Amino acid sequence: MNDYKIIFAGPVGSGKTTAIDTLSDEAPVCTNQSASDMTRMRKSKTTVAMDYGTMVLDGAEKIHLYGTPGQERFDFMWEVLTRNGLGLILLLDNTRKDPLNDMTFFLNAFKNYIADTAVAIGITQTDIVPLLRMDHYHRKLRELGIKSAIFEVDARDFNDMSHLVQALLFTIDPGLEYSA
Amino acid sequence: MDYVLTDDLSQAQICLVDMDAYNIEERYQTLLSKHPTMIILVLSLSTYKCRLDTEFFIRKPVKRTSLAQSLHQIFSRFFQIPVLSSMQEQPEPHPVPADYKVVTRKTTAEVKLQTPAASSEKKSAAKEVKKAKVIPIKENMPASAANAGKLLKVENEEYFVGEQADIDVDDPQQLKTVFYSPVNCLQAVVEQASKQSRQSGQIIQVNIHNHEFYFDYAEQIVYSTVGPGIIRPLCLLSLDNKPRFTSRPNSFRNELHKIIQSNKNKTMKKSLEKQNWSMESFMWLISLWSSRGRIPVGTEILKPVFLMEWPNLTRLASVPHALRIAALLYDHPYPLADAARLLGIEQRYVFAFYSACKAIGLANVSRRQIDHTFAPEPGAEPENKSILSKLLGRLKRFSEKSSINDIA
Numbered sequence: 001m002n003d004y005k006i007i008f009a010g011p012v013g014s015g016k017t018t019a020i021d022t023l024s025d026e027a028p029v030c031t032n033q034s035a036s037d038m039t040r041m042r043k044s045k046t047t048v049a050m051d052y053g054t055m056v057l058d059g060a061e062k063i064h065l066y067g068t069p070g071q072e073r074f075d076f077m078w079e080v081l082t083r084n085g086l087g088l089i090l091l092l093d094n095t096r097k098d099p100l101n102d103m104t105f106f107l108n109a110f111k112n113y114i115a116d117t118a119v120a121i122g123i124t125q126t127d128i129v130p131l132l133r134m135d136h137y138h139r140k141l142r143e144l145g146i147k148s149a150i151f152e153v154d155a156r157d158f159n160d161m162s163h164l165v166q167a168l169l170f171t172i173d174p175g176l177e178y179s180a
Numbered sequence: 181m182d183y184v185l186t187d188d189l190s191q192a193q194i195c196l197v198d199m200d201a202y203n204i205e206e207r208y209q210t211l212l213s214k215h216p217t218m219i220i221l222v223l224s225l226s227t228y229k230c231r232l233d234t235e236f237f238i239r240k241p242v243k244r245t246s247l248a249q250s251l252h253q254i255f256s257r258f259f260q261i262p263v264l265s266s267m268q269e270q271p272e273p274h275p276v277p278a279d280y281k282v283v284t285r286k287t288t289a290e291v292k293l294q295t296p297a298a299s300s301e302k303k304s305a306a307k308e309v310k311k312a313k314v315i316p317i318k319e320n321m322p323a324s325a326a327n328a329g330k331l332l333k334v335e336n337e338e339y340f341v342g343e344q345a346d347i348d349v350d351d352p353q354q355l356k357t358v359f360y361s362p363v364n365c366l367q368a369v370v371e372q373a374s375k376q377s378r379q380s381g382q383i384i385q386v387n388i389h390n391h392e393f394y395f396d397y398a399e400q401i402v403y404s405t406v407g408p409g410i411i412r413p414l415c416l417l418s419l420d421n422k423p424r425f426t427s428r429p430n431s432f433r434n435e436l437h438k439i440i441q442s443n444k445n446k447t448m449k450k451s452l453e454k455q456n457w458s459m460e461s462f463m464w465l466i467s468l469w470s471s472r473g474r475i476p477v478g479t480e481i482l483k484p485v486f487l488m489e490w491p492n493l494t495r496l497a498s499v500p501h502a503l504r505i506a507a508l509l510y511d512h513p514y515p516l517a518d519a520a521r522l523l524g525i526e527q528r529y530v531f532a533f534y535s536a537c538k539a540i541g542l543a544n545v546s547r548r549q550i551d552h553t554f555a556p557e558p559g560a561e562p563e564n565k566s567i568l569s570k571l572l573g574r575l576k577r578f579s580e581k582s583s584i585n586d587i588a
Contacts, residue, residue, distance in 0.1 A: 004567055057570040086564070133400075138489045147510065149503075151494040160494045162575045163503065167490070169568050170507035173561065175523065178576050179569035 005064040006165065007082050008051070009110060010091035011102045015124040015155030016067035017051045019091060022161050024053025024065055050081060058179075075109060082110065087117040087168045090148075091155065094132055095125045100140045107146055114146070120168035122153035122160070147171075183251060189215065194254055199224035200240070200413035203343075219254055221247075225389055225410075226417050240413070337500050339412075341532040342472025349481055349517045358531065359477040360470060366415045367470040367539065369423050370395075370402075370463055376425060383428040383436060388419060394428070394436055395459070402462040403440055407453025415469040460540050464496045467539035473528030475516065475535050484513035484546045485534055491542055501525050505533045513546040 008016040020028045029052040051067030066081050082088070090106050092099050103121070107114065123137060137150055149167035153160040169176055189195070195218050197208055211218070212232075219234045228237045238250055347354040362368050369386060370393075377384045377397035386393045391410060394403040404411065440456045447454055457465065475481065487509035493502055504523055508514065516534055520527040537543035562568060 004564060055571065055574065057567070057574055059570070061567060061570065063567075063571055086568070134492050141489075149490040149506070149510075151490070151492055153494055159579050162579045163494050166503050166572060166575055167493070167507065169572050170504045171511075172568060173565065174504050174508035174511065176504070176565065176568055176572055177524075179566070179573040 003062045003064060005066055005081075005085045006087060006089060006168070007085045007110075007113070008065065008067040008089045008091065009078070009106055011093060011096060011106070013096070014091040014093040014102075015122075015153075016091055018155040019089070019122070019153075019161050020051045020053040020065045020067050022156055022158055023055060023165070025056050026054060028053035028065075050077065078109060082113045085113065085117060087172060088114055088119040089164055089168060090119055090121045091153070092121065092123050092137075093125050094123050095128050099123070099132055100136065103137065103140055104144060107144055118168055118171040119146070119148045120164050120171065121148050121150040122155070122164045123150065124153055124155055126152045127154075183248075189218075192218070193259070194219045194221055194251065196221045196223060198240075198413075199228055200416055219258060221250060221254070224417075225414055226420060240410075340468045340497055340499060341528050342474070344473035344528040344531065346520070346527045347517075349515075355481065358474050358481070358527075359479070360472070360474040360535075361477045362467075362470055363477075364418050365470060366411070366417070366419065367466050369419065370466050371539075373425065374459060374463065376427075380427060382430065383432055385426040385428050387424040387426075389414065389421070396433065396436065397459060399433065400459040401436075401440065401456060402459055403436055403443075403456045405455065407455050408465075409453060411466070412469045415466055416472075458495065460492070461496050463539050464491070464536045467536045468497060468499065468532055471532055471535035473532045475531045476538065479516075479534075480545050481517065482515055484515050485509060485519075485543055486513035486546045487537060487543050489542055491537055491540065496536075499529060499533045499536065501529045502533055505530055509534075509543065513548075 008019055010016055017028070017030055050069060051065075053065040055063040055065065057063065063086075066085075068078050068081055088110050090103070090110075092102050092106075096102060107119070110119070121137070121141075123134070134150065134152065141148060141150065149164070149171060151160070151164055151167070153164055155161065195211070195215070197211070197220055198204065199208075199222050201207075212220075217234065220232070220236065222228050222230070222235060222237045223240050223242055224237070225240045227239070230237055236250060236254060238246060344358065347358050349355060362371075366388070369388065373384045373386050373393065373395040374397060377395045381398060384395045386395070391414075392405045396402070443455045479485075487506060490506050490510060491502075493506065499505075501523065505519060505525075508519055508523060514522065516530050517527055520530040523530075534543055
């Protein structure tokens, strides 16, 4: 039996752990530790290895949901995690200092993976400090030459996260049909 | 006097027709040809000139007492029921559902409004009168007007994409039915107000049919004194009375914020209609309600159309199949009918999606010669197509369970 995975990436505090919790059938496995670096400024605990959740499909096949740690010093794990993945969900926190720079960094870091699969981008926290509007992100995407769905999302909201994952799947194949 | 509603037209004495309903002219003519003697009570947001002796008109939003008064006058004239003068002095408390054909057949006993002296006489007269009943204007059609006062949850897709049937794009007769003109309608007013607000940096107030709309481009918000129950039918009206545009000073912005916050609090607590939107979601919504599964007049339907960027679909009113239409048109330009065929869906979904995307500046007809000359190569099927389909099916099932479309 084949199992498949979707990778959730993004900077610290962008909502990866929450998104996996929202989508996962079972309580996700989190490797949260008290933050000891600059991360502490944004939240008390952070993911140091990865988050993990699953979605069980009919036929007992599983989709594994992996969240990468947000700090760049864990980037050696990213390549390992992405092997045989279906695609990338990139979450960006709109309240961070420079979300466009975050977007550039992560799209570049996962460039090869995106080229082989697809990416869908979710912008979180847009209701808190709407410093950047969606057209800023679109403009940046065009500059980077990357085609991607990009939505405002609340990582706690199943419908928002479902839309994002569906957009990823339709980007891979717009002709996909819903299977019972 | 009470009226009872019937779904059997042959038993009806009066028929209520909503002149703002979709494709009503044609259906109204059919009704008249089949029932030439039927007494008609026309409802509309704009003035309607009665053309027949059997036609009567009430302006929407309809008040309960004015409806009762009109019905009673009609009965008095055609069925010899005495008019109750006291009815004319009653306050007008609640609107009634709008998109319905009300067919009165039999009134029951006299009711609350009669004077004691007239009681016995009116009771006996009322016994003679038959019952009435309300039915949708088209049998078996989901009656969107049933939601006129509580449009927070929308489940029937016709609400957003209409009922336009698929057409043969090579047939000029069928082609005529697929276009709509936003000119001189609410959509054009909304576009103009948004543009004025962007250019002036001020809040633009627009008055239409005694309703107020406020457009603040800087804050990207729209506020209206009415909700979707009024706005949706307004989208189909030709605005004969010129809307009035007024610039409001920047100091008004704080007041508007307070009004919007107050409205948000109210709609969260009660089943009240939403009255404020982001600028983009409002223009999207108005376009859907105006197009109803059609495309703007002048669209070159045989030419490929492209999607510049994905619309923010988590924050916009949902068009069925929007995600897959977006993925297809974003990947490569296609003629609209071809897109529907490739995806195996009805054209109205693609037309509605395109019209809404065009309204917010995300889609247009491709001018690149290469898009007209070469059909795109079909992409290779993904190896794991079956697992992707299963995942899609699972997400959809779970989304449907928790779905509440409160964007409208």
